[in-house]
Amino acid sequence: MDPPARRVRLKPWLVAQVDSRRYPGLHWLDPERRRFAIPWRHATRHPPAPQDHDTIFKAWAQETGKFRAGLDAPDPARWKANLRCALNKSREFRLLFDGTRAAPPQPYKVYELCQGPPEGADGVAEDDYGCDEEEEEVSQLQKMTSLSISVTDLELKFQYRGRQVCVLTISNPHGCRLFHSSLEPTQEQVELFGPLTLEQVRFPATDAIPNEKQRFYTHQLLDVLDRGLILELQGQDIYAIRLCQCKVFWTGPCAGPRAGPNPIEREKKTKLFSLEGFLNDLILFQKGQTSTPPPFEIFFCFGEEWPDQKPKEKKLITVQVVPVAARLLLEMFSGELSWSADSIPLQISHPDLKDKMVEQFKELHQLWQNQQRLPPAQPEPGPPAGPWVLPPGSLPQ
Structure with missing residues (x-):
C-alpha cells in the first residue's frame, strides 16, 4: 500500500532549500531572491553525476511521503515528474526559462516567485503535494486535446x-x-x-x-x-x-x-x-x-x-x-524542440576544474574583444600642424 501523501506547502519548503545551498546548482539568481535556477538533468540524455543520489527531486518526494528510504525503490524519473507537476500547478511559481532544450551538458530551469494568494479559492491551503506522474500525464493529454490537435x-x-x-x-x-x-x-x-x-x-x-x-x-x-x-x-x-x-x-x-x-x-x-x-x-x-x-x-x-x-x-x-x-x-x-525522430545524441563530458577555468578565460577574452570594438576616443584639439606636415599633392613632381 502506498503511504499517505503529506500536506506540504511548496513555496516555503522550496525557498528554504534554495537558501540552504545544500543542492549543487540550486541557487538564487538575483539579490531580491525572486528568481532561482534548478539543475534539470534528463535521465536518458545525461549520465548520472556523483551528486545525483541526493537531489531536490528526491528531497521533495521524501518530504511529501512519496518516497521512504529503505522501503521504496528509487525512482528518479517519478521524483522529477512530481516536483515539475507541483511547480506547474502552483500559482506561486512561474517558469521563466527552460534550459533543457537541445540536450545541453548542464541543463537547468529558471523559476520566478509570484505574489499569488497563500490559500485556494475556497480558503483552504492548496495541496502542492497532490500531483504524481500519472496525474501529470493526464493533464498533459487533456491540454493537448483542448488544443484540438488531430492528425488532419x-x-x-x-x-x-x-x-x-x-x-x-x-x-x-x-x-x-x-x-x-x-x-x-x-x-x-x-x-x-x-x-x-x-x-x-x-x-x-x-x-x-x-x-x-x-x-x-x-x-x-x-x-x-x-x-x-x-x-x-x-x-x-x-x-x-x-x-x-x-x-x-x-x-x-x-x-x-x-x-x-x-x-x-x-x-x-x-x-x-x-x-x-x-x-x-x-x-x-x-x-x-x-x-x-x-x-x-x-x-x-x-x-x-x-x-x-x-x-x-x-x-x-x-x-x-x-x-x-x-x-x-x-x-x-x-519540453524540447525536436529536429526529428532521429535527433543526434550528443556525447559531452561533465566539466572538471580545468574546463571551468577555460570557460572563465573565454569569458575574459570575450570582454576584451568587446573592449576592442569600442570606438576610439577622439583626441583633444591641438595646435595646427607644423610646416613639416605637407598637404596631399604638394610634393614636387
Missing part, C-alpha cells in the same frame, strides 16, 4: 532517387490520394479512384530528372500509378489503401519488426500510424523508460522493394509522410 495535417515529401522535388502539407479531414494520371475522378468511379472527398495529390513532373535512363524508369512506374495510393484518416489513425498497379512498400510506426521488404497489399486497408499508440510511447519516453522518442514518420517506396540492402537515396520514387500533430506533440510533451 500531413506533410508530404516527394523524392526522385534521393532528390527532393516537392514538399507540401495537406489539411483534409478525410485524407488524400497520391496518383499520376490525366484522368479526373468522378462520382461514378469511386470504386476505381476512391472517394471524391479525398485531397487529390498528383506526383511531381519528371522534368528535373537529369539522367535519361532514370527518367525512363521513373515514367515506367508513374504510368501504373493512375489509381494511386490512398492515405485515409480515420479518427486519430492513418491508413493506406493501395489501388494502383504499382507495388508499394513501406516502413513506419505500425510496420512492426520485419526482416525483409514490407509490401502494402492491394485494396487492403493497412494501418500506418496510431496517435494513441504514439502518445503511450511518448509517455514511456518522458518517464525515462525508453531511450529514444517514438517514431512518427512514414516512408513509402514505389515500384521497388523496401527495406532492402539499398539506401533510400537509390530508390526511384519515394514519399515521406509526417503527421504534423505527432511532431508538435513530441515538442510539447518533452
Whole structure:
C-alpha cells in the first residue's frame, strides 16, 4: 500500500532549500531572491553525476511521503515528474526559462516567485503535494486535446532517387490520394479512384530528372500509378489503401519488426500510424523508460522493394509522410524542440576544474574583444600642424 501523501506547502519548503545551498546548482539568481535556477538533468540524455543520489527531486518526494528510504525503490524519473507537476500547478511559481532544450551538458530551469494568494479559492491551503506522474500525464493529454490537435495535417515529401522535388502539407479531414494520371475522378468511379472527398495529390513532373535512363524508369512506374495510393484518416489513425498497379512498400510506426521488404497489399486497408499508440510511447519516453522518442514518420517506396540492402537515396520514387500533430506533440510533451525522430545524441563530458577555468578565460577574452570594438576616443584639439606636415599633392613632381 502506498503511504499517505503529506500536506506540504511548496513555496516555503522550496525557498528554504534554495537558501540552504545544500543542492549543487540550486541557487538564487538575483539579490531580491525572486528568481532561482534548478539543475534539470534528463535521465536518458545525461549520465548520472556523483551528486545525483541526493537531489531536490528526491528531497521533495521524501518530504511529501512519496518516497521512504529503505522501503521504496528509487525512482528518479517519478521524483522529477512530481516536483515539475507541483511547480506547474502552483500559482506561486512561474517558469521563466527552460534550459533543457537541445540536450545541453548542464541543463537547468529558471523559476520566478509570484505574489499569488497563500490559500485556494475556497480558503483552504492548496495541496502542492497532490500531483504524481500519472496525474501529470493526464493533464498533459487533456491540454493537448483542448488544443484540438488531430492528425488532419500531413506533410508530404516527394523524392526522385534521393532528390527532393516537392514538399507540401495537406489539411483534409478525410485524407488524400497520391496518383499520376490525366484522368479526373468522378462520382461514378469511386470504386476505381476512391472517394471524391479525398485531397487529390498528383506526383511531381519528371522534368528535373537529369539522367535519361532514370527518367525512363521513373515514367515506367508513374504510368501504373493512375489509381494511386490512398492515405485515409480515420479518427486519430492513418491508413493506406493501395489501388494502383504499382507495388508499394513501406516502413513506419505500425510496420512492426520485419526482416525483409514490407509490401502494402492491394485494396487492403493497412494501418500506418496510431496517435494513441504514439502518445503511450511518448509517455514511456518522458518517464525515462525508453531511450529514444517514438517514431512518427512514414516512408513509402514505389515500384521497388523496401527495406532492402539499398539506401533510400537509390530508390526511384519515394514519399515521406509526417503527421504534423505527432511532431508538435513530441515538442510539447518533452519540453524540447525536436529536429526529428532521429535527433543526434550528443556525447559531452561533465566539466572538471580545468574546463571551468577555460570557460572563465573565454569569458575574459570575450570582454576584451568587446573592449576592442569600442570606438576610439577622439583626441583633444591641438595646435595646427607644423610646416613639416605637407598637404596631399604638394610634393614636387
